[in-house]
Amino acid sequence: MAEAAILAALKVLGEILAKEVGNLAISNISELRSTYANLEVNINNISSELRVMKGFLNEIETDHPSNMSHVAWIKEIQKLANHIEDIVVEFAYLIGNQKFDRISFYVTKLFRKPNLLVNFKRISLQLLEAEKTLKHLAEMKERWVPTTNVRIGKNLDYSNGYSHNVAVAAHFIDEDHLVGIKENRVTLTKWLNFEEPQLYVISVWGMGGVGKTALVTNVFKRERKNFDCHAWVSISQSYAIENILRKIITEISKHEQNLPMDTTNMDLRGLKESLRGILKEMKYVIVLDDMWDPKVFLDIRDTFVDNHRASRIVITSRMAEVANLAPERNRLELKPLLEKESWDLFCRKAFHLEQNHECPHPLEKWARQIAFKCDGLPLALVSIGVMLSLFEKTESEWRRLFDQLSWHLDNNPSLGPLKNILNLSFNYLPRYLKNCFLYCGLFPEDSLLARKKLIRLWIAEGFVEQKGNSTLEEVAEGYLMELIHRSMLQVARKNYFGRVKRCQMHDTLRELAISLCRKENFGLLHENNMLENIDSSTRRLSMIKLKEKIKQDGYLPKLRTFLLVDYDVPSSPLLSIIFDKSRYLTVLDLEGLPIEMVPNAIGDLFNLHYLGLRRTKVKVLPKSIKELQNLQTLDLWCSKIQKLPDGISELKKLRHLFAEVVVDPTYSTFHSIIGISIPKGMFYLKEIQTIQALESNAIAVKELGNLTQLRSFRIRNVKENQSADLCRSLSKMNFLSHLSINASDEKEILQLEGLNLPQLQKLELYGRLKEQMLESPLFQFSGESIQSLILSWSQLQHDPLPSLSHCRNLTFLYLRSAYVGHQLTFQAGWFPKLKCLMLGLMPNLIQMEMEQGTMVSLEELYLWELEQLVDVPVGMKHLVSLKMMFCTEMLVDFGGLAKGNHQLFHFTCVVR
Structure with missing residues (x-):
């Protein structure tokens, strides 16, 4: 994970070098010019060193347990990369907030303490020390971490041993120890024996440990007699096509006479021809177990002869991308076991010596809680059940085991296979997804993670890289779907048009994430009321279920992220700690915290990208908010704020603004929600994509057209005489996909006949509509793209359904007081x-x-x-x-x- 820290540092370094800082050169202060020149040299040297180091780290496997010196060296690199990032972030802030014209420079900057020159000298010395440390670490690697001991690139194959061992063990599982597979076994058996002569592929997929190999093994052993020949091959993450073909030929040769046994000297072409010759006249079934990359099958697909003898290829994988090699009708996704099945399997392992595998009554409370923590994952239920079977069967002992379960997952050798199988999924993630996965571990158990919020947090953290013309939000959504397709996250809820709305982590994977967060110093999930036990180098801190004031003994100078979850008490001392000591903070989310004001010191958090004050009692933002030049997301939804300060218009990087006041939580009245008044200057923020919601006025509806990047927009209190200007402004928004308009009251007519938004997906109209409105371009032409429609208080005289029927892609329709x-x-x-x-x-x-x-x-x-x-x-x-x-x-x-x-x-x- 050190390469992630290096990547973050390089990103900031690159931004600095790309900045236009030539203004420094025209300064009459030679010492300032000289100091800056030294800084530029330092930055270039460090950037070069980090780029080479990142390339090296990309090629090696850092988690091999025998390379302890290597792991220790990696940790030092990570620590230094984090330190460099802190230094250059501050430097970026300094050069981004100075005015260097010859006259004002001397008046406003030179005599201010600490002044720019002093800061530049300090940063120059820090970078010089960092550069020396980098060179020292490079020398240290040569002394203590010889590359001959490091496995590199595609030569790495140790991890496949864990999967192979699980596959071997699956072949020896007793029939009565298989739980919850009956329905899936019937389905898979049916597909194997279906009377269709063509060769076709079957895929069985799901998260690691869910029982794919056990299921397929069971069916394979039952049904292989129905085929002329068969083979079972475990695929490694770093595969060689020649080795896979040799394994298949060897497997088939074990059961067939007069087949070539020696394939040692065969090249790829010879292996393919030999296997095609074997399969040409046979009905065969071949299992390719634990495949990680669809390219494996694509590389050998031409070897499998379609001889119209009803042959079958079965693939197991953790990846949806691999599962898609099979036609949709032949894809079987395995889910975790249901509660009853989980308890049954757990008891079979934990109480295998008891009559009928029954749990002793005194242990049932703790046994059920332990089984529940396994969240239906068969490998976890079996591994933990077997481990617990060795312990004393007393209530006090099992209570202790429950309290120490996370420790056992991390340290108990008997749970090594479970941990290793889960680690494989993490290790195989692309490097850009590892941080995103670990971040999900900072939320409480069983949390439903909202797609949109998670995406905004990832972007604020700098995890998301620009790709072509896609927005960062679109790229981040792609990351989320990758984690889902790799079975690292589970879909908890979709919206009505099939898009992921909420996701969650499986409990066992979450334990893995928490462990890795701790190991990599990525972040900490904390449930203690004191900060003194937290390492001062902590980068991310999530505090949950706190019911009393936090003691002020903590000092977190390196903190980048602070998340509060389920916190019930006022915490001004806590905020004072954060604002005074954690000056590099990037994410500050205080959702639900019952505070009434934000300290003016928030303006000192120059690196803040995300500020969450949702559902707080804050009424006014301090004027210092204008200093947050890097702020991307400002979430004030359901706070008490009804007006933004003028300085908000200076936040040039702002992308998302949520600011609605809920006055009627039942949402039964017309004015259940009111919007927020924003200063005129905000209509020139070129990067803003979301405004929810704006209180309408004559100036606002005219200036809105400048916000051409808006994707989601809500406007409230619209008057009839503003409709024309509003339509003209909205028509300039070529990317608008979600639009919500509220009239000023239930009698006000929304005249939107001139509006045409062909890319619109979600439309909400609250207010009276004329009958001809439903015949306007918005419904007749934009209707093809609209998937969600809300009409409220429309008071239409005629049946609206004939007109709305043109919206053929509607998945959600809400009509409230819409028709009389x-x-x-x-x-x-x-x-x-x-x-x-x-x-x-x-x-x-x-x-x-x-x-x-x-x-x-x-x-x-x-x-x-x-x-x-x-x-x-x-x-x-x-x-x-x-x-x-x-x-x-x-x-x-x-x-x-x-x-x-x-x-x-x-x-x-x-x-x-």
């Missing part, structure tokens, strides 16, 4: 992708009809406060994909009517 008529009809073919429909507060609605073929994908239906609707909608039986119907505040027992109709039993009805 008597009947809604959903015709055949309408809304083919709609998954959620919400209808409420339509007092005149008497009848609803669903024709056969309408809303064929609908899964959820919400109905509330429909006073005149006294019968089940006609044709509801046609909604064959419906899973849930929610009825709230209906005058009749609508749920009972639905349940009483035997044709509607295919979905669940919930009445509130």
Whole structure:
């Protein structure tokens, strides 16, 4: 992980060298020019040294347990790289905030203490010392870390031993020790024996330890007799095609007579021809176990002859990319076991000497908690169960084991196979994903990680690199999907159009992340009320479940990230510690902290990229906020702030602003949320992508057009006479994908007929609409791209569904007080992708009809406060994909009517 620290330092160094600092050269102070010249030389020398060192580290494996001197050397490199990053970040701040014209320079800078010259001299000396330390470390490597002992690049294959051992062990698992595989075994067996003559690929995939090899082994041993020949090959992370082909030939040769046994001297072409000759007339099944790269199969695909004898290739992998080698119908994703199955498997291992593997009653509380921590992962349940079977069966002992479980995962040799299997997944991550994965370990157990927030945090931390014309947010979302596809994160929730909304870490992988965070000095998850036990070199600190004031004994000068989670007490002493001592802070997230003010000293945090004050009681931001020149995200949502200071317009790097005040948490009134007033200068911030939400005024709606990079925008309190200017401004936003507009009150008409946003995906309109609005370009032309639509207080006289049916890609439709008529009809073919429909507060609605073929994908239906609707909608039986119907505040027992109709039993009805 030291290369990550080096990369961070190089990034800042590169930004400094790319800056336009020629103004220094025209200064009349020769000593200042000379000092800067020395700084530039230092920076160039250090950059060159770090680049070479990074290249070296990219080629070697740093986690091999026998290279302890190497690991120690790496830690020293990491520590120095972090120190260099701190130095150059401060230097970047100094040169980015000086004005060097000849007159003002002397007046405003020269006589200020500490002045620029003093700072430059100090930084120059620090860089000089860092350069010396780099050279010393290079010499130290030659003395103590000879490269002959370091495994390099593709020669590294030790890690595959762990996977191979697991694969071998899987072949000897007793049938009655396999739990929770019945359904998957039936599926896999069916695919193997399906009467289709063509050769096809089957993939079984999931996170490490989920039981892929055990399942496939079980089916393979049962079904191989149905094939003329068979082979099982474990693939290494650093593979050689020739070795894979030799292994397949050798495996087949064990069971077949008159086949070539000696392949030692065969080249690639000879191996391929030999294997093709063997397979040409045979029905075969070949298992390629634990494949990490689809290129493996692509390189040998031409070897597998399709002789129309119903041959099969089975691939197991942790990677969705590899699983996609199989057609979609033949991809089997394994999930962790359910709670009952987990308990069964755990007891079979932990209490294998007990009658019927029953858990002794005094141990059940702790045994269940330990099993729960395994989160359904079979390898964890088996490994930990076997370890615990060796301990004394007393309640006090098992309580102690539960408290020490994390330590055992880190240090107990009997859990080595589990740790190694999980480590493989981490070690194989691309270097740009390792930091992102570790960062997820800074959040509490079972946390649901919001996609958008996680992305913004990664960007603030500097983990995300620019790629082509994509925004950093788009690149970061790609990182997130990679971690999901590599089974390092799990999808917890998707939005209605299939995009990941929340994700989470498996508990066992989280323990791995926490361990690595500690080992690599990446960060610390802390649950103590004192800072004194925290190393002063800590870079990232996440504090959770704190119920009392933190003692002020801590000193964290190197701190870059401070996250507060689930904190219940005022903490001005804590903030004083952070502001006074942690001057390099990059991320400060105080969400939910019950503070009422932010210290003016926040302006000293010159490196701050992310400031989170969501759900605090802060009413006013200090004027010093203008000093945060690197700030990218300012999250004030649901705080008490209603106006931003003028200095906010000086934050040129600001990308995301969240600032809404929730005045009615039930969201039942028209003005449940109000926006924020922003100074005029903010309309010239060229990088801003998100504003949620702005209070409208005549100037704002005209100036909005300057914000051409906006992707997500909410504006409130819009008046009818502002509509034309608003439409002109919004039409200049070529990247706008999420738009929310609130009228000034429920009687105000939103005249948006001139608006056309062909890239819009989410649209929310709160206020009266004219009937012709639904025939405007926004719905008729932009409708193809809209996936989520909310119409509230529209008060339309005519059925809006015929016009809205042009929005064929809608997956979410919310109509609240949108229609004052008597009947809604959903015709055949309408809304083919709609998954959620919400209808409420339509007092005149008497009848609803669903024709056969309408809303064929609908899964959820919400109905509330429909006073005149006294019968089940006609044709509801046609909604064959419906899973849930929610009825709230209906005058009749609508749920009972639905349940009483035997044709509607295919979905669940919930009445509130």
